[in-house]
Amino acid sequence: MKKYAVIVAGGSGTRMGGAIPKQFRTLSGRPVLWWSIKAFYEEDSDTRIIVVIPENFMELWEDFYSSLPHSDRIEHQIVAGGTSRTESVRNGLSLIDDIQSLVAVHDGARPLVSAQIIQTGWVTAIQHGGAVPVIPVTDSLRHIEGNNSRSVNRSEYVAVQTPQVFKTGLLKDAYASATGISFTDDAAVVEHFDRKVALFDGSPDNIKVTHPADLITAEFLMKKNA
DSSP states (O other), X not given: OOEEEEEEOOOOOGGGOSSSOGGGSEETTEEHHHHHHHHHHHHOTTSEEEEEEOGGGHHHHHHHHHTSOGGGOOOOEEEEOOSSHHHHHHHHHTTOOOOSSEEEEEETTOTTOOHHHHHHHHXXXXXXXXXXXXXXXXXXXXXXXXXXXXXXXXGGOEEEOSOEEEEHHHHHHHHHHTTTOOOSSHHXXXXXXXXXXXXXXXXXXXXXXXSHHHHHHHHHHHHHHO
């Protein structure tokens, strides 16, 4: 079954601060986004990689890419992002005509995704149609109700990661049915389409680079796992 990876790097990264979005910041000598591309390529070099980038940063990414050594120039397509994550994913999916395949949607700001997580996502999606990596919640949680809040049982919750993997036809149909609605992840789009998703084990190392300190953590984890 043919495989596609839609790597979403369409955000402006305002929480990181500075003029350059987080996905283009340097991590161990390469842009943060490049590490996600590398992970999918190394897991299976036949995976077709599509990268969604803010339209006004597409030229910057091409400059970054052309400055890499030839050995690091992994083949991929780029497409302009939208005004929301939902629109950006939809733009990436528009480049996929084959509905008898699998597609993984991954945050470009998660540079430490492992081959094991990617592989498990493919296998679980074949079995269930949709698959989402999750990890246990370790912090205490409270539910806010107006001006009040109450403690909730954290064992009943998990934190969601990417890549979220689906049969391509299912995900494209789900996004087509969800026009005019914005979602924070792909599982929510599929559930809105009245389909269930399966959960599988993610990793605490599969962090999302959001704040400047996350780059320091990512550098540490990269060296630890080398």
